[in-house]
Amino acid sequence: xxxxDFYKFVAPSLIAMGTLLVFPLVMAxxxxxxxxxYRNINNPVFVGLANYIEVLTDQRFWQAFRxxxxxxxxxxxxxxxxxxxxxxxxxxxxxxxRGVFITLYLLPMVIVPVVGxxxxxxxxxxxxxxxxxxxxxxxxxxxxxxxxxxxxIFLNAIWTTTPFPFIVMYAGLQTLPxxxxxxxxxxxxxxxxxxxxxxxxxxxxxLVFVGLIxxxxxxxxxxxxxxxxxxxxxxxxxxxxxxxxxxxMAVQQLGLANAMAILTVIMIMIVLIPLLVYTYHEQIEEx
Amino acid sequence: xxxxxxxIALTLIYLVxxxxxxxxxxxxxxxxxxxxxxxxxxxxxxxxxxxxxxxDNYRELWxxxxxxxxxxxxxxxxxxxxxxxxxxxxxxRIPGQNYIIYGGILVVSFLIMWMIPKFVNTxxxxxxxxxxxxxxLGTVAISLSIGCLAGYALARYSGIAGVLILVAALGxxxxxxxxxxxxxxxxxxxxxxxxxxxxxxxxxxxxxQPFTIWMLRxxxxxxxxxxxxxxxxxxxxxxxxxxxxIIPIMWPGIVSTGLFxxxxxxxxFLLAKILTRSNWTxxxxxxxxxxxxxxxxxxxxxxAAVSATxxxxxMILFFQKQLIKGLTSGAVKG
Numbered sequence: 001x002x003x004x005d006f007y008k009f010v011a012p013s014l015i016a017m018g019t020l021l022v023f024p025l026v027m028a029x030x031x032x033x034x035x036x037x038y039r040n041i042n043n044p045v046f047v048g049l050a051n052y053i054e055v056l057t058d059q060r061f062w063q064a065f066r067x068x069x070x071x072x073x074x075x076x077x078x079x080x081x082x083x084x085x086x087x088x089x090x091x092x093x094x095x096x097x098r099g100v101f102i103t104l105y106l107l108p109m110v111i112v113p114v115v116g117x118x119x120x121x122x123x124x125x126x127x128x129x130x131x132x133x134x135x136x137x138x139x140x141x142x143x144x145x146x147x148x149x150x151x152x153i154f155l156n157a158i159w160t161t162t163p164f165p166f167i168v169m170y171a172g173l174q175t176l177p178x179x180x181x182x183x184x185x186x187x188x189x190x191x192x193x194x195x196x197x198x199x200x201x202x203x204x205x206x207l208v209f210v211g212l213i214x215x216x217x218x219x220x221x222x223x224x225x226x227x228x229x230x231x232x233x234x235x236x237x238x239x240x241x242x243x244x245x246x247x248x249m250a251v252q253q254l255g256l257a258n259a260m261a262i263l264t265v266i267m268i269m270i271v272l273i274p275l276l277v278y279t280y281h282e283q284i285e286e287x
Numbered sequence: 288x289x290x291x292x293x294x295i296a297l298t299l300i301y302l303v304x305x306x307x308x309x310x311x312x313x314x315x316x317x318x319x320x321x322x323x324x325x326x327x328x329x330x331x332x333x334x335x336x337x338x339x340x341x342x343d344n345y346r347e348l349w350x351x352x353x354x355x356x357x358x359x360x361x362x363x364x365x366x367x368x369x370x371x372x373x374x375x376x377x378x379x380r381i382p383g384q385n386y387i388i389y390g391g392i393l394v395v396s397f398l399i400m401w402m403i404p405k406f407v408n409t410x411x412x413x414x415x416x417x418x419x420x421x422x423x424l425g426t427v428a429i430s431l432s433i434g435c436l437a438g439y440a441l442a443r444y445s446g447i448a449g450v451l452i453l454v455a456a457l458g459x460x461x462x463x464x465x466x467x468x469x470x471x472x473x474x475x476x477x478x479x480x481x482x483x484x485x486x487x488x489x490x491x492x493x494x495x496q497p498f499t500i501w502m503l504r505x506x507x508x509x510x511x512x513x514x515x516x517x518x519x520x521x522x523x524x525x526x527x528x529x530x531x532x533i534i535p536i537m538w539p540g541i542v543s544t545g546l547f548x549x550x551x552x553x554x555x556f557l558l559a560k561i562l563t564r565s566n567w568t569x570x571x572x573x574x575x576x577x578x579x580x581x582x583x584x585x586x587x588x589x590x591a592a593v594s595a596t597x598x599x600x601x602m603i604l605f606f607q608k609q610l611i612k613g614l615t616s617g618a619v620k621g
Contacts, residue, residue, distance in 0.1 A: 001443040005525045009440030010452065012433040013496060020493030021459045024470035031473060041476050086307055089300045092291050103607060104308040107315065110599050110610070112554040114570045115592045119314035122321060122589060129317050129334045159310065164614065171615035173288075181288060194288065220463040223556045227574065241557075244465050249561065254469065261466035272461050280454045287445040 025265070032259030037252045044255065051259035061260060063236065064243035065267075067150075071239060072218040075157040080211060082158065083165030084203075088195070091173050102167070109163035117227040120156045124148075149228055149235040156224050161217070165210045172203045212275050219268055240264050315596065322589035329586050344590035351408045360407060364399075371396060397424065412591065415572040418484060419553060422568055425488040426552035427545050430499045433492075434548075435541065438503030439529060443512070453504070456497035464494055468561050475562055482564045490562065491552050499548055502613065506540025507533075543609040546602070553599070569595050 032051050034044035055061055090101055108116060123130035124142060131142040142148065180198050189197070200207075222241040229235045231246060238246065244264070248257035291297055321329050323340040346353065354360050371392050374381070378388045400417060403409060441449050471490050475481035510533060518528040534541075556570040563571060573595060576588035603610065 001440065001445075001525070003444070003446055003448075006440045006444040006446065006449065008526075009529075010437045013437035013500060014452070016433060016489075016493050017456065017459070017496050020471075020490060021467060021496075024467045024474070025462075027470040027473070028466050031470065041473065082307075086304070089304050091288060092297070092300050093304060101304060101308055102611070103603065104311050106603060106607070106610065107600075108311055110550060110603050111315070111596055112556075112570055112599070114554075114556045114574050115595045116314065118573065118576070118588065118592050119318040119596075122318050122585070122592075123314055125585070127321075127330045127585060129313075132334050159314070167611060167614050171611070176288065185289070191288075191291075199288070216461040220465070222465070226556070241463060241465050244469075245557075245561075248465075248469055248472075254473070258466075258469050261463065261469055264463055265466050268461065268463065272458060275461070276454050276458055279457055280450060283450045283453055284447075287450065 028258045029262050031255055032262050034255045036255040036258075038254070041254070047255070051256045052263065054256060055260045055263055060233075060238075061240075061243060064238040064240050067237060068219060068221070068239045068241075071153070071157070071221060072215055074154050075161065075218055076211060076214045078154075078158055079161045079214060080165045080207065083162050084169050086162070086166050087170040087173055088199075090170060102170075105166055106163050108160045111160075113160060113223040114227055116160055117156055117224040120152070120159060121228060124152060144235070146235050146237070150237050153225060153228050153237055156228065157218070157221065160224070161214065165214070168206055168210050169203055172206050173199070176202055212271065215271055216268065219264075219271075318589045319593050321586055322593045324586055326586050329589075344586045345594065347410075348412050348587060348590050348594065349410055351410050354407050367399060393424075412572060412594075415567045415569050416594075418566060419569040422484055422487050422491065422555075422559075423549055423552040425484070426491040426495065427548045429488065429492045430495050430548050431503075431541060431545055434496060434499035434503050434544070435534070435537070436529075437500045439507050439533065441500060441504045442507035442510075453501070456500055460497040460501070464557060467494065468558055471558070472561050481562065482566050484566060487559060487562055487568070490558055491555060494558070495548055495551050498551070499544060502544045502547065503540065506537060506544070509540075510536055539609070542606070543613045546606050546609055547613055549602075550599075 031044065033046060033048060035047045035051070036044040086105065090098060093101070111119070122128055124144075125131065126141075134140075134142040144152075176199065181194060184194050184198060220241050221239050222245065225237065225239050225242045226245070229237050229242070231242070231250065240260075241264075244257050244260045247253050247260060291300065320336065322344055323342070324335065324338060325341055325343065328335055328338050374388065375392055378385050381388060397420070400420060404413065437452075441453060468490075471486070472481070475486050480486040514536065515523075515525075515528040515532055518532040519525070523531060554570065555568070556574065559568040559571045560574070573588070573591050576584060576591055
């Protein structure tokens with residue numbers, strides 16, 4: 001394809017992304033340098049780096065940041081491990097029932113996150129069946145408190161996210177090199193050794209890819225936290241995104257919120273840049 | 288891997304697989320049950336599984352008042368829907384291009400949804416549902432049109448600019464969207480577009496564009512270059528070859544991408560929450576319920592959640608193959 005044709009074809013998409021992705025990001029950086037609330041939205045007051053400094057010294061922001069890191073550290077490995085085990089197990093089950101299980105497993109992922117979280121929450125409200133089971137088994141009522149809300153946030157994330165690593169790895173298992181398995185069988189390798197030396201290496205590139213996506217998605221978790229905490233600070237379960245949302249919408253400090261958003265963008269670069277560099281080299285080689 | 292033969296191990300595996308399936312569907316099943324109860328039944332001290340089901344919650348959610356002759360309205364609507372479905376399934380036998388027929392069905396269904404409030408006294412919730420439909424369809428249509436052009440070009444062009452665009456797009460896909468939404472809010476306030484569906488559609492198109500072009504590109508890569516080369520030898524130029532030859536082969540890929548684009552637009556909460564005040568979409572309307580520990584609200588909230596999920600469940604039943612293909616092609620970066 002000639003360069004002239006190329007630009008003709010990509011122009012609409014490039015214009016859309018330029019005006020609504022690149023420009024807003026620059027805009028956010030600039031708005032972050034201003035004092036702005038809903039009252040002076042048309043004439044913000046320039047305050048330099050004051051907002052950025054305020055964010056970096058804000059205890060609550062760091063608390064939200066630590067919670068987000070904890071959220072990533074718990075949910076990402078958990079979903080990958082559970083997804084992997086489910087894929088291995090489902091692979092053992094006879095063909096025609098598999099389809100049914102796959103449909104059931106995919107359901108939590110396609111449900112709208114806000115709605116799914118609300119359904120999940122309905123299990124644990126006083127009239128919910130999970131709350132009832134808790135009461136029956138532990139002989140004490142289930143309450144929403146700092147600890148239980150956090151656990152629910154993690155459980156809910158596992159519920160919604162596991163289908164993704166599951167289906168990717170399940171598809172990966174279907175392309176397992178059969179000769180290697182047969183050779184391993186001849187050499188008397190047991191099942192655990194096969195998983196360790198053939199299956200996991202075969203899936204490892206997928207694992208890295210899935211892991212990076214899961215980390216970046218977990219970093220911007222918002223919907224489920226919004227529903228489960230009701231924006232209530234007593235649970236101390238704000239994520240970075242839900243804290244920024246609160247500063248922007250409830251506290252109405254738009255300048256501060258923009259500065260915060262830009263700083264979180266800079267922080268995710270630690271994970272993002274290696275991925276981008278890798279993709280760049282991959283694409284350069286492929287073309 | 289070879290199958291496990293040991294019956295105890297196999298039983299254990301089945302047990303795990305079934306338990307996880309129960310965990311997967313439990314919230315949906317429980318919410319559906321709750322939505323069919325009266326508040327009194329929903330708050331029963333031991334959970335009820337067998338009870339007199341009532342559709343009162345759904346009626347209260349969707350209708351301000353029941354039409355005088357509900358059966359007539361129901362039968363007319365059901366007739367139209369069945370008619371459209373029958374036409375859809377027999378599109379191959381009807382003369383004319385398939386996509387014109389599918390497009391026609393889409394337009395007619397949308398017009399019917401639009402007209403319903405004129406005949407039936409629908410509640411606020413219907414308005415939010417219609418908003419969601421408009422936003423979703425608008426986003427998918429625009430995303431796919433501009434995304435197909437870009438995806439095709441990126442699959443065929445080997446210059447460095449193409450690689451840079453792809454890498455930048457991936458970067459934007461991964462960014463926390465709040466960093467973009469707050470400036471949108473500011474833009475909306477300054478331009479007066481705040482609280483309009485148009486603003487929601489263009490911003491959703493932009494936010495979803497990186498993902499759309501990546502996915503479409505990966506499908507275009509699978510189409511051999513020889514096909515359009517042959518068409519170009521036969522006298523097509525690049526543009527007409529694209530529309531006449533490539534797009535008709537690309538349909539499965541476009542459907543797959545459209546499906547994801549649709550899910551993303553329909554699921555959006557953050558943008559709609561920040562960019563609307565009263566012109567809500569379904570997600571924002573439903574999030575209003577979540578505070579409701581108040582007994583009257585709970586069953587209504589459950590009905591709202593189930594109502595928003597039914598379209599998704601129908602879709603996954605029809606399009607599971609495309610969904611899985613999209614998820615596993617490695618094109619879904621996020």
